[in-house]
Amino acid sequence: MAVPVSQMYTVAKYVLTQKIRGVRRYPLVLMIEPLFRCNLACAGCGKIQYPDHVLDKRLTPEQCWAAADECGAPMVSIPGGEPLIHPEMPEIIRGLVARKKYVYLCTNAILLERKLDEYTPSKYLTLSIHMDGLQEEHDLAVCRDGVYDVAVKAIRAALKRGFRVTTNTTLFDDANPKRVRAFFDEMMKLGVEGMMISPGYSYQKAPDQKNFLKRNRTRDLFARILSDRKRTWRFNQSPLFLEFLMGRREYQCTPWGNPTYNIFGWQKPCYLLQEGYVRTFQELLNATNWEDYGVGRNDKCADCMVHCGYEASAVEDTFGSWSGFGRTVKATLMPGHLAR
Amino acid sequence: MTDSTYHTPEGGALEGRLFRPATSAEQVEVVEQAFDYRGDVTLELTSGEKVEGYVFNRETGDEPFLQIYPKERSGLRTIRYADLAAIAFTGKDTASGKSWEAWVAKKESQRRAEAEHAAAEARARGHL
Numbered sequence: 001m002a003v004p005v006s007q008m009y010t011v012a013k014y015v016l017t018q019k020i021r022g023v024r025r026y027p028l029v030l031m032i033e034p035l036f037r038c039n040l041a042c043a044g045c046g047k048i049q050y051p052d053h054v055l056d057k058r059l060t061p062e063q064c065w066a067a068a069d070e071c072g073a074p075m076v077s078i079p080g081g082e083p084l085i086h087p088e089m090p091e092i093i094r095g096l097v098a099r100k101k102y103v104y105l106c107t108n109a110i111l112l113e114r115k116l117d118e119y120t121p122s123k124y125l126t127l128s129i130h131m132d133g134l135q136e137e138h139d140l141a142v143c144r145d146g147v148y149d150v151a152v153k154a155i156r157a158a159l160k161r162g163f164r165v166t167t168n169t170t171l172f173d174d175a176n177p178k179r180v181r182a183f184f185d186e187m188m189k190l191g192v193e194g195m196m197i198s199p200g201y202s203y204q205k206a207p208d209q210k211n212f213l214k215r216n217r218t219r220d221l222f223a224r225i226l227s228d229r230k231r232t233w234r235f236n237q238s239p240l241f242l243e244f245l246m247g248r249r250e251y252q253c254t255p256w257g258n259p260t261y262n263i264f265g266w267q268k269p270c271y272l273l274q275e276g277y278v279r280t281f282q283e284l285l286n287a288t289n290w291e292d293y294g295v296g297r298n299d300k301c302a303d304c305m306v307h308c309g310y311e312a313s314a315v316e317d318t319f320g321s322w323s324g325f326g327r328t329v330k331a332t333l334m335p336g337h338l339a340r
Numbered sequence: 341m342t343d344s345t346y347h348t349p350e351g352g353a354l355e356g357r358l359f360r361p362a363t364s365a366e367q368v369e370v371v372e373q374a375f376d377y378r379g380d381v382t383l384e385l386t387s388g389e390k391v392e393g394y395v396f397n398r399e400t401g402d403e404p405f406l407q408i409y410p411k412e413r414s415g416l417r418t419i420r421y422a423d424l425a426a427i428a429f430t431g432k433d434t435a436s437g438k439s440w441e442a443w444v445a446k447k448e449s450q451r452r453a454e455a456e457h458a459a460a461e462a463r464a465r466g467h468l
Contacts, residue, residue, distance in 0.1 A: 051379055051432075
């Protein structure tokens with residue numbers, strides 16, 4: 001089991017509470033981007049292309065905590081930029097853990113080993129290491145040689161100290177299924193708690209508009225990767241989301257499931273599209289025309305199958321009915337098999 | 341709309357161009373371009389004041405406004421469309437020339453040089 005029982009219980013209790021209260025739109029994972037500055041310059045990344053004075057801006061710990069309090073999601077993901085660059089990141093994490101948020105600190109791990117002393121292992125803190133494949137693929141993706149080896153070394157060090165460690169992998173259209181499967185084997189051998197995978201998306205403002213996956217190619221790629229999957233592979237995400245990636249079920253996007261807060265404010269409408277910003281989470285919920293987004297509703301969403309839009313849809317499916325719950329159990333117990 | 345170039349634009353890119361909208365529709369259009377632009381712009385206000393910075397938000401309601409992070413001071417500034425006279429794309433477009441295709445198409449030596457340059461910048465900031 002990749003996700004600890006306490007975390008599953010917390011999320012299940014939270015979702016069921018929302019349902020009992022009749023809340024139609026609720027956040028599942030708050031995405032906090034505390035800065036956009038990164039120590040890598042990956043080609044195609046739409047998150048780091050800003051003038052220097054913008055890259056120098058950072059959220060304060062108080063802003064991060066206030067966002068978590070206001071949003072109320074049980075899980076907080078901290079991507080960036082590279083969060084470990086933020087000098088107050090340990091304080092930010094301590095505050096979120098004190099609030100009993102399950103925090104995923106997303107990092108390329110270049111600074112991780114050096115900074116491990118600043119963090120305390122906790123069931124609430126997961127180090128989510130960006131790994132885009134085996135050495136050749138990863139170093140190519142991040143446009144720098146040697147990063148894979150640094151990350152592997154940092155993962156070992158973090159595991160040795162008792163941290164929860166997962167990997168997060170974005171797969172592009174040139175991914176080789178055999179190599180990806182071999183990569184999964186390597187990560188499991190390393191001893192990570194679980195893996196998170198997602199297809200890429202062409203950011204509206206990203207320079208890389210052609211290298212991301214189209215919908216059918218996404219399904220085909222993930223079906224080839226995840227069919228007959230090994231029992232040793234553990235994924236730190238909804239089994240129904242994996243079924244969705246494989247083309248075995250259809251979901252509509254749940255863009256409010258992973259709301260994004262950064263130095264500009266609350267991002268409309270989702271983590272991927274930047275259509276504007278508002279000051280409060282409630283304003284985001286109220287002021288966004290959610291019906292304008294999703295497959296069949298918006299050209300920008302046509303090819304998107306990214307986790308930040310569909311993982312929440314899968315979780316909603318799980319808790320939406322007994323049959324959804326049954327599908328989840330089946331997909332968990334028989335991964336890679338068709339769960340109807 | 342007046343569209344004059346006072347730097348050499350790259351292949352029709354916005355960088356280096358100045359827009360002086362003549363109608364509110366043109367104003368909306370050029371603010372949208374500024375919002376999408378990944379570099380600094382310089383706003384010329386009807387008062388004659390100039391504000392250089394990054395436009396990160398705009399709202400086209402009854403009283404349309406944009407929000408900008410000025411380059412030379414902290415905090416954001418909100419400016420009404422009604423107070424805008426011109427927008428110049430004065431800053432470097434930070435997304436330009438950084439596509440995956442461009443990266444792959446470059447010679448190995450060029451890629452290596454760019455990677456080393458990026459690493460050196462990160463090292464200089466203490467981020468490596």
